[in-house]
Amino acid sequence: MNLKILILPGDGIGTEVTRAAVDVLHAVAKKFGHTLELTEGLLGGIAIHKTGTPFPDDTRTKAQGVDAILMGAVGLPEFDSAPPSQRPEKGLLELRSLLDVYANLRPVRTYPELIESSPLKNHVISGTDMIIVRELTGGLYYSQPRGIDENRGFNTMAYTRGEVERVTHTAFKLARNRRKKVTSVDKSNVLEVSQFWRKVVIEVAAQYPDIQLEHVLVDNAAMQMVLRPTQFDVMLTENTFGDILSDIGGILAGSIGMLPSASLGAANAEGVIKGLYEPVHGSAPDIAGQNKANPFGAIGSVAAMLEYTFGLIKEANAVNDAVGKVLASGRVTADLKPKGTPATTDQVGKAVSEAL
Ligand code: NAD
Numbered sequence: 583m584n585l586k587i588l589i590l591p592g593d594g595i596g597t598e599v600t601r602a603a604v605d606v607l608h609a610v611a612k613k614f615g616h617t618l619e620l621t622e623g624l625l626g627g628i629a630i631h632k633t634g635t636p637f638p639d640d641t642r643t644k645a646q647g648v649d650a651i652l653m654g655a656v657g658l659p660e661f662d663s664a665p666p667s668q669r670p671e672k673g674l675l676e677l678r679s680l681l682d683v684y685a686n687l688r689p690v691r692t693y694p695e696l697i698e699s700s701p702l703k704n705h706v707i708s709g710t711d712m713i714i715v716r717e718l719t720g721g722l723y724y725s726q727p728r729g730i731d732e733n734r735g736f737n738t739m740a741y742t743r744g745e746v747e748r749v750t751h752t753a754f755k756l757a758r759n760r761r762k763k764v765t766s767v768d769k770s771n772v773l774e775v776s777q778f779w780r781k782v783v784i785e786v787a788a789q790y791p792d793i794q795l796e797h798v799l800v801d802n803a804a805m806q807m808v809l810r811p812t813q814f815d816v817m818l819t820e821n822t823f824g825d826i827l828s829d830i831g832g833i834l835a836g837s838i839g840m841l842p843s844a845s846l847g848a849a850n851a852e853g854v855i856k857g858l859y860e861p862v863h864g865s866a867p868d869i870a871g872q873n874k875a876n877p878f879g880a881i882g883s884v885a886a887m888l889e890y891t892f893g894l895i896k897e898a899n900a901v902n903d904a905v906g907k908v909l910a911s912g913r914v915t916a917d918l919k920p921k922g923t924p925a926t927t928d929q930v931g932k933a934v935s936e937a938l
Contacts, residue, residue, distance in 0.1 A: 585611065585892060586619045588648040590641065590677075593627040593670060594865025595875035595927075596654025599839075602877035602931025603652060603884050606901060609935035610888070614897050621648070625677065626656025626670035626865075636673030645677060650891040652883065653677075653860035659867045665730070670865075679719055683845035683858050684745065685752040686718040686824065687886070690811075690831035690841065695909040699836030699918045702808060710834050712814040713760070715753040716824025718845055720745045721775075723821045739775045739820070746782040752846070753818035754790040760815050763794045767803045767819035767827065779820065803827060807834070828862055837917040838863045839876025844886040857891045859883040873926040876915040878905055881934055904937035 589604060591597040604620070611618050623641040630636050636656070645651055656670040666672060692700070692710040700707050725738035750766075757764050766783045768776035780797055787795040798806065800823045806813065807830045819827065832838030841862035849855045861879030869875055881901065889898035908914070913933045916924040925933070 583892065583894070584617045584619055585650070586648045587621075587887070588641075588644050588651045589620055589622045590625040590651060590653040591622070591628075592625050592654040592656040592865065593658050594655060594867050594870035595863075596626070596656065596865050598654075598870075598873060598875050598927045599861060599877040599880035600652065600654035602927050602934075603880035605931045606881050606904075606934050606938070607652070607884050609938045610884070610897050610901055613900065613938055614894070616894075616897075625653065625673045627658035627661060629673055630661070630668075630670060636668075636670050637676040641673075641677075642680060645680060649854055649856055650887045651677075651681075651858045652880075652887065653858060654880065655861065655863060655865040657865040657867070675723065678845060678858065679724070681845070681856060681858055682719060682847045683856070684717060684719045685749050685846050686714075686716040687752075687756070687844045687846065687890075688714040688716060688824070688828045688831060688841060688862055689882075689886075690714065690828070690834050692811075692834055693836065693840075693906070693909055695906075696836035696840070696914075696918060700833055702833060706809070707811060707834050710811040712811065712831075713756060713816050714824055714828050714831065715749060715756065715816060715818045716828065717741075717745065717749045717819070717821050718824075719821075721821035723825075739773065739822070741775055741779055741782075741820070743782055746779055747786055748848070750783050750786040750818060753816050754787065754793050757793045757816045758790070762792060763796070763815040765803070765814055765817045766795065766797050767800050767817060767823055768797065769800050769823075770797070771799060776820075783818065800827070804830060807831070832862070837876055839879050839915065839917050840882070841879045842882030842886050843879075844883065844890050846890055855891055857887060859887040873928060874916050874924065875927050876917050877927050877930050878909075881905060881931070900938060901934070904934045907937040908933045 591600040725740040770776040885901040
């Protein structure tokens with residue numbers, strides 16, 4: 583199979599973890615006899631530096647011509663006080679919107695090998711295996727009106743029926759192949775938009791009588807994730823809530839660097855689901871350029887790409903198995919190894935490629 587992929591390393595540790603993930607992509611393609619057609623593009627702070635905009639036309643064109651995109655992370659401290667419209671993150675929001683990737687899948691697992699890396703007690707996190715389905719192209723991050731003036735800053739959280747329906751279908755279809763439970767997270771005790779969200783979720787759920795549906799308020803959901811994370815299977819939620827809750831997932835998995843993500847839209851006429859694949863973490867300026875970032879989230883995103891966009895399940899499993907072997911061997915970066923000599927980002931990438 584020929585895999586057409588755009589690589590967007592972005593900023594900070596984005597470039598480092600992407601390099602490791604691309605190494606693994608080459609290794610898995612070689613092992614299973616696939617060809618890679620890789621192009622590279624600019625996104626985020628580096629794009630502002632080189633072209634004056636976080637999402638250049640060249641990247642837009644390239645993104646439209648591929649089946650899948652592998653992204654690192656965007657964000658540079660020098661733009662921290664820039665207005666939202668001129669920040670590196672704006673490029674990522676525009677990319678997600680262009681691709682119409684409305685469902686962001688964020689699996690959170692506790693690996694037995696990493697159980698000591700989490701600050702939470704072993705018996706609490708042991709067996710955690712959940713997936714957060716975050717709505718990605720609507721809600722608080724996109725709704726209008728939004729703005730800032732001298733005396734007021736404001737945003738809007740709004741959802742249309744169609745936006746809620748399509749991401750709810752994604753969550754319920756996923757639950758069918760898992761433990762058959764969907765937890766919808768909202769703030770319906772305060773927000774009208776959440777009351778609407780809940781109503782539509784209940785309507786869609788009627789089409790999936792084999793799946794159990796429960797509703798949890800977002801503040802309680804945050805607490806339950808650290809109290810008893812094993813109760814969750816598929817967690818469905820709004821854009822901002824999902825963004826925040828998935829960072830708690832980093833604590834459950836041992837490090838935010840462990841978490842992959844897949845952002846998916848609808849299938850095209852040929853049945854291909856175009857996807858944007860990226861680790862959950864940001865550009866981590868505090869450790870950028872030191873070759874110490876954990877690349878497993880980026881490598882897991884490669885596995886997700888093989889599975890969801892290319893339908894290559896064997897290949898995806900092979901990558902995940904190789905990750906398991908490297909974790910078991912103890913060749914991990916400093917975030918997972920407070921004592922002893924940690925491996926570098928490059929070494930972890932190489933170890934996964936060799937394990938393949
Ligand atoms: P961050 O995820 O970059 O870092 C948070 C903490 O986790 C830091 O201490 C960092 O060192 C650590 N960390 C993150 N990824 C790691 C990895 N792979 N290995 C080891 N440690 C890791 O979040 P932040 O500091 O809030 O944001 C930094 C920049 O990244 C900001 O500009 C922010 O807007 C941007 N950001 C981008 C994305 C994205 O591109 N999808 C997501 C989140 C934040």
